[in-house]
Amino acid sequence: MGKNILEVGRLKTYYKTRLKEKVHAVDGVDFVLEEGKTLGIAGESGCGKSTLALSLMGFYFPPLHYNSGSIVINGTDIMKLSKEQLRLQISGREIAYIPQAAMNALNPTLRIIRFIEDIMKEHKPELTKKQVWDMAAERFETLNLSPSVLNSYPNELSGGMKQRTVIAISSILNPKVLIADEPTSALDVTSQKAVIKLMKDLLAKGFIKSLVFITHELPLLYHVTDDIMVMYAGEIVERGTARQMIFDPLHPYTKKLMGSIIVPEEGMKEHKLTAIPGAPPNLKKVPEGCRFADRCPYVQDQCRIGKVENRVADDRIYRCLFDTQTLKGWYDNEQE
Numbered sequence: 001m002g003k004n005i006l007e008v009g010r011l012k013t014y015y016k017t018r019l020k021e022k023v024h025a026v027d028g029v030d031f032v033l034e035e036g037k038t039l040g041i042a043g044e045s046g047c048g049k050s051t052l053a054l055s056l057m058g059f060y061f062p063p064l065h066y067n068s069g070s071i072v073i074n075g076t077d078i079m080k081l082s083k084e085q086l087r088l089q090i091s092g093r094e095i096a097y098i099p100q101a102a103m104n105a106l107n108p109t110l111r112i113i114r115f116i117e118d119i120m121k122e123h124k125p126e127l128t129k130k131q132v133w134d135m136a137a138e139r140f141e142t143l144n145l146s147p148s149v150l151n152s153y154p155n156e157l158s159g160g161m162k163q164r165t166v167i168a169i170s171s172i173l174n175p176k177v178l179i180a181d182e183p184t185s186a187l188d189v190t191s192q193k194a195v196i197k198l199m200k201d202l203l204a205k206g207f208i209k210s211l212v213f214i215t216h217e218l219p220l221l222y223h224v225t226d227d228i229m230v231m232y233a234g235e236i237v238e239r240g241t242a243r244q245m246i247f248d249p250l251h252p253y254t255k256k257l258m259g260s261i262i263v264p265e266e267g268m269k270e271h272k273l274t275a276i277p278g279a280p281p282n283l284k285k286v287p288e289g290c291r292f293a294d295r296c297p298y299v300q301d302q303c304r305i306g307k308v309e310n311r312v313a314d315d316r317i318y319r320c321l322f323d324t325q326t327l328k329g330w331y332d333n334e335q336e
Ligand SMILES: Nc1ncnc2c1ncn2[C@@H]1O[C@H](COP(=O)(O)OP(=O)(O)OP(=O)(O)O)[C@@H](O)[C@H]1O
Pocket: 015, 016, 017, 023, 025, 043, 044, 045, 046, 047, 048, 049, 050, 051, 052, 063, 216, 283
């Protein structure tokens, strides 16, 4: 087993709306990421994936607030650091985040090299402009990106190239953990493949140690990540290897998420194409018991009482009252 590069314990964070209501977007999340591993986070829209990513970065600016729990990155509990320490020691160096649609947020009036110069001004002020250029050009070349991109304006690049450039910029300080939020959405299949290859190259070449890949497309993660966690209503409801999660899901929500795949991939063609009826619960007032109960085809009275804790089965973790035998019995019956 590798060393733990990221350890998250009972993390709770929330948004405070203008009406002073709390949206419990990350509600008691626990997980560990080992060095060298890639972890996928999947779940429907609004289940808290992006908020989890922001929370891991320590980006607590209203309306997002920290409630409780720990975030330990490479041995440092970042919740014990000041905002200044976070900015200088952690952000970009230990952990970096590529938000959704980051490629569209690049200032169109600046050449790509300027974004890298700005990072270096903050983190390696001793470098001259020429040294920054040489370092950036070498990095781009190593990642099979043309150094000429550095002289371009964002709007001169194709969508796929812009996204790869954003990833190369975000990882320029060799962060231990890179979190990419929907990095392949809105890209054509060829560009998606290039983005995935780039992220694999970053890992293989040691520029990053571990990767967290967020998407609502569960099957995409099968090709990219070692493990997958599924989030539902602010909680992790299941974690296992990518293969287990895709082909042998335990939690009824993971099972339904697999069934709702719109474009079946090779080896998954037999799965039914059905949307998950209903909607996730309102995170302003989460229901007692299992949060998936209202949409679960196997729901029982006891699912709506108390708090549903995690179960550990072999090397898997899932949040359901029922054991694997019972769940698999239900699933087998359904297929007959
Ligand atoms: N600025 C905000 N103020 C209040 N609530 C918010 C804010 N941003 C997000 N939320 C709420 O927090 C919850 C989690 O949202 P989040 O964006 O983290 O989900 P997600 O799984 O990343 O969804 P998506 O895949 O659509 O990005 C949702 O209920 C959302 O409405």
